[in-house]
Amino acid sequence: MDSCRRVPIESQKVDAPLTQSATFLVVSITDSPNATKTVRSTLASIDAIAKNVAIRDLSASFACTIGIGSNVWDRVTRLPRPAELHPFPAVHGAKHSAVSTPGDLLFHIRSERRDLCFEFERQLLDLLGDSIKVVDETTGFRYFDIRDLLGFVDGTANPVGPAVPEAVLVALEDDAEAVGGSYIVIQKYLHDLKGWRSLSNETQEAIIGRTKWDNIELPDGSASSQKAHKTLATVEDEDGNEHDILRDNMPFGSPGAGEFGTYFIGYSRKLWVIEKMMERMFVGVPEGMHDRLLDYSTAVTGTTFFAPSASALAGLDGDDD
Structure with a gap:
């Protein structure tokens, strides 16, 4: 066999189509034996x-993307650390802050059917058992015409199209x-509706x-005028x-509560692009002229992950430390 032959790298489904339902599950890894x-x-x-789960309805566009946090990357993967991977850096503007919150693993679960997301999460948590603790679980939904x-x-x-892998996959x-x-x-944003x-x-x-x-x-x-959100969220x-990123944001909420x-979720080939976007929004351009959307939307979480290729995930065989 040719030792120089490269094994094709299969990416996770970070470019899965927008769906009607999604679950954003953030967990921390415990210190339990064999965690x-x-x-x-x-x-x-x-x-x-x-x-x-997906076989139950192949038309439901089921997908799950896994992100691994900086603090557990070495412990979990035993792979070289991605060049830009580090914890989410809090951004403090004159009036608003992008907070940094804990989280070791992210499971971005989505489907056209809520029950498939539910069933996958149930099976997943059964397997993980006491090796993890849920930090945040948010259920999102599509609101009318993607509003x-x-x-x-x-x-x-x-x-869209060929521009998606160019924007989101590390080359x-x-x-x-x-x-x-x-x-x-x-980032999880709460609105003053x-x-x-x-x-x-x-x-x-x-x-x-x-x-x-x-x-x-x-x-x-x-x-010199106040910039709109769409301008501040554009990075050059x-x-x-x-530089584009892929957003798969979802509304969430409870009118009764x-x-x-x-729920903002951004995928990017280069982490600095999203971090620059946060700086522009929270600090402002020029400094002090923050994104006015933040006067009505408060960031209550902020965490960074890296989604390794599907090939890399499959290689995590669960051997003892």
């Missing part, structure tokens, strides 16, 4: 678990040890940078090249 071994063996078998609970279409700037020239993987940042609804449509549109009903992009103001490098929010 690391249990986690490794479960992650290595994740494809089999997913197939067991957030603020009433605007969400995800307009997402790349050989980026990091030879992390090819086919993707950086993930999650009453305050937001007190604003006129024109004010809301100026904050977002798009018209509310037909989703038409509004022109930017002068260089020093050469003026725009008075909770309304958006």
Whole structure:
């Protein structure tokens, strides 16, 4: 056999289509006996678990993407550390902060059917047992024509087609040890819906940078004026090249509990792109002119993960430490 032959790298389904339902499950790994071994063996078998659920309705676009946090990367994977992987850095602006919160593993579970997400999560947690502790579990849903609970279409700037892997998958020239993987940042935002609804449509549109009903992009103001959310969330490098990320945001909430929010999840080939976006939003451009959307949306979580390739996950065989 040719020892120089390269084994094809299969990525996780980070580019799975937008679905009607999703579960965002963040867990920490415990110090229980054999916790690391249990986690490794479960992650290595994740494809089999997913197939067991997905086969019940092949038209339901079931998928699960797994992210591994910086603090447990070495313990769980025994693989080279992705070049940019580190804990989520809190960002403190003059008025608002992007908080940093704990989380060792992320399971981004999605499907057209809520029951498939539920069943997969049940089987997953049964296998993990006392090796993990749930940090946060949020159930998201599609709201009308892909709108957030603020009433605007969400995800307009997402790349499509061949541009998706270009935006989200680490390439050989980026990091030879992390090819086919993707950086993930999650933030859970809670909305002051009453305050937001007190604003006129024109004010809301100026904050977002798009018209509310037909989703038409509004022109930017002068260089010194307050930037809209869509402008602050756009990142360019020093050469003026725009860098895309893939968002699979979901509304969540409970009217009875008075909770309304958006779960932000961003996949990126380069972690610095999302971190720069956070700096622009929370610190402002120029500094002090923060994203006015933050006056009505508060970030209550913030965690960074890396989604290794499916090939790398399958290689986690659960051997003893």
